[in-house]
Amino acid sequence: MTVAAVVTAAGSGSRLGASLPKALVRVHGRPLVAWAVDAVLGVADAVVVTAPSSHLDDFRAAVPRAIVVEGGAERQQSVALGLTALPAEASIVLIHDAARAFQPVAVMRTLVDAIEAGADGAVPVVPVVDTLVAAATEGVLGATVDRDGLRAVQTPQVFTVAAARAAHAMGAQASATDDAQLARAAGFRVLELPGDERGFKVTRPLDLALASAVAATLKESA
Ligand code: C5P
Numbered sequence: 001m002t003v004a005a006v007v008t009a010a011g012s013g014s015r016l017g018a019s020l021p022k023a024l025v026r027v028h029g030r031p032l033v034a035w036a037v038d039a040v041l042g043v044a045d046a047v048v049v050t051a052p053s054s055h056l057d058d059f060r061a062a063v064p065r066a067i068v069v070e071g072g073a074e075r076q077q078s079v080a081l082g083l084t085a086l087p088a089e090a091s092i093v094l095i096h097d098a099a100r101a102f103q104p105v106a107v108m109r110t111l112v113d114a115i116e117a118g119a120d121g122a123v124p125v126v127p128v129v130d131t132l133v134a135a136a137t138e139g140v141l142g143a144t145v146d147r148d149g150l151r152a153v154q155t156p157q158v159f160t161v162a163a164a165r166a167a168h169a170m171g172a173q174a175s176a177t178d179d180a181q182l183a184r185a186a187g188f189r190v191l192e193l194p195g196d197e198r199g200f201k202v203t204r205p206l207d208l209a210l211a212s213a214v215a216a217t218l219k220e221s222a
Pocket of ligand 1: 008010012050073096097098203
């Protein structure tokens, strides 16, 4: 089956406090999106990157092996736009956040294998490490939630192209923060597989220090 990817990178990254879109921020000498695209090319034959309209040329320079398209106002819209730009022969799609640029290729491979074995969708998850509680009421700490029964969800989230397109064709769902949520709402069965702590999302300034340390352990392939 032909594997393709949509790498979402159209966010502003305001929580990172950078003057550039987050995916263009350099980590160990290269833009975050270049690290993400290189990793994805370990399993995908074609990659579509969704970029902010203000920086399309910068993205095309940063990831010359990818098809760069303009993203939407929300991540969900960016993914939908990315799906429309996939090559016609693609039958499996990884939907990946550029911000999770250091997810190991081995994790991506197990997800793709699950789809090739017949699953509609498969996502990487990791255990929750913090104690979790419900939000406080009038300043009083809420009830503790059993973290053993919870998982933190990462990307890439991998689907048959048919399932991904059907899920996104159902239209925007304001509450959906990932693609698996849309796929399940559309009636697809999504498997969970082990993720990796290197699949963390670069979100806040401190994450850049961790990203830099992880990047230093990787061999640059560009
Ligand atoms: O904001 P957050 O880090 O949750 O975004 C997750 C991913 O979705 C990022 O890689 C970001 O660039 C991307 N995104 C997008 N289009 C948007 C908003 C976010 O492609 N409109």
